[in-house]
Amino acid sequence: MIPGQKALLQLNRRTHTKFIGGSRFKNRREAFDAGVHRTTQAGIAGQAAGTQSICLSAGYSDDETDGDLITYTGFGGRDASTGKHIADQQLVQGNLGLVENYNLGRPVRVLVKLSVLSGNSSDTEYLYLGLFEVVSWSWGFRDGWKVLVYQLCVLGNQSLVPEEVAFSLARGEELPALRKSASVTRLVRNSAVARSVKKLYADTCQMCGLQLRTAAGTYSEAAHIRPLGIPHRGPDSLSNLLCLCPNCHTQFDGHALTVAPDGTVLKFDVPVGQLTVDDRHRLDFDQLEYQREISTGNTEQP
Incomplete structure (x- = not known):
C-alpha cells in the first residue's frame, strides 16, 4: 500500500x-x-x-x-x-x-x-x-x-x-420523498461470457501471445472493449470481449493499447503486434474502433 x-x-x-x-x-x-x-x-x-x-x-x-x-x-x-x-x-x-x-x-x-x-x-x-x-x-x-x-x-x-x-x-423524474421502495438499475456482468472467451483462447493473450502459468494452472483476464454501463453502454457479449494477459489488460483499459481496423495492435499509435482472432470469435471491430476513439478523444459520447 x-x-x-x-x-x-x-x-x-x-x-x-x-x-x-x-x-x-x-x-x-x-x-x-x-x-x-x-x-x-x-x-x-x-x-x-x-x-x-x-x-x-x-x-x-x-x-x-x-x-x-x-x-x-x-x-x-x-x-x-x-x-x-x-x-x-x-x-x-x-x-x-x-x-x-x-x-x-x-x-x-x-x-x-x-x-x-x-x-x-x-x-x-x-x-x-x-x-x-x-x-x-x-x-x-x-x-x-x-x-x-x-x-x-x-x-x-x-x-x-x-x-x-x-x-x-x-x-428522469423529480426527486420524491425518501420513503418508497423501487427497483434500481445495477451493472451486472455475465461471468459465463468471460469464462468462454478465456477458454476459447486457452488463456493466451490475443495481443502479445503470452500464456501465464501458475501453480493453479493458466491465467488470463476477460477485457470488455466498449465499457459496460453509461456513458458507453457496451454489450456484455463475446463480440465485445478480448482475452488478455494482466499487463495488456491494464494498458488496454488505460488507453495505451488500441487496435487498428486491420487488427494491428498499437501502443500510443506505434505498431507493436497483430491481434489474434479465432475463427469462432465473432469479434465486433466497431467496438475496437470505438475504444480507439475514446482513447484519443476523437468521438462524442452517445
Whole structure:
C-alpha cells in the first residue's frame, strides 16, 4: 500500500459510517465541515496521488446518472462565464487522482446537489450518495475540445443510493420523498461470457501471445472493449470481449493499447503486434474502433 492510501481508505470509511447514503446538507459549507467534500467550490476534492470525493452540481450537462452508475466529466478547459470549453482538459491534479483511484481500487465519496436530481433550481441542498468506485475512464469531445469522462459504480455493487432516488434518476423524474421502495438499475456482468472467451483462447493473450502459468494452472483476464454501463453502454457479449494477459489488460483499459481496423495492435499509435482472432470469435471491430476513439478523444459520447 503506497503512502497515504491507508489513511485515505480509513477517512472514507469513517466518513461513510457517520454519513450514510441519503444524508443531506443544506449547503457546500456544511458538507465541507462534515468532511464529506473538502472544498466549497471545486467539483473534485483531490490531488494527483488520489481523489477523495466529487460533487455533482448543475455545471455539467454531460454528467449523467443511471441508478447506481454515474458518468462524471473532469475539471478544466471551460470559460468561467459562459461554461463553454475553450481548451483541452489535462490529466493533472484531481483528474489524474481519479485515474489513480481507478488503478488502485480506491473508493471515492459522491455528493450531489438536489437540483441535479430534481431539475428544480430551488433545490439547493446537497445529498450524499455514498462510496463509489471508478470503473473506467476515457476521453470524450466537447465543443471541439478533449475532456475526461469517468464512469463510477456504487462500491461493491451494493446500492448506497436511496432506492427512490435511483428510481427517479433512471427515469428522469423529480426527486420524491425518501420513503418508497423501487427497483434500481445495477451493472451486472455475465461471468459465463468471460469464462468462454478465456477458454476459447486457452488463456493466451490475443495481443502479445503470452500464456501465464501458475501453480493453479493458466491465467488470463476477460477485457470488455466498449465499457459496460453509461456513458458507453457496451454489450456484455463475446463480440465485445478480448482475452488478455494482466499487463495488456491494464494498458488496454488505460488507453495505451488500441487496435487498428486491420487488427494491428498499437501502443500510443506505434505498431507493436497483430491481434489474434479465432475463427469462432465473432469479434465486433466497431467496438475496437470505438475504444480507439475514446482513447484519443476523437468521438462524442452517445
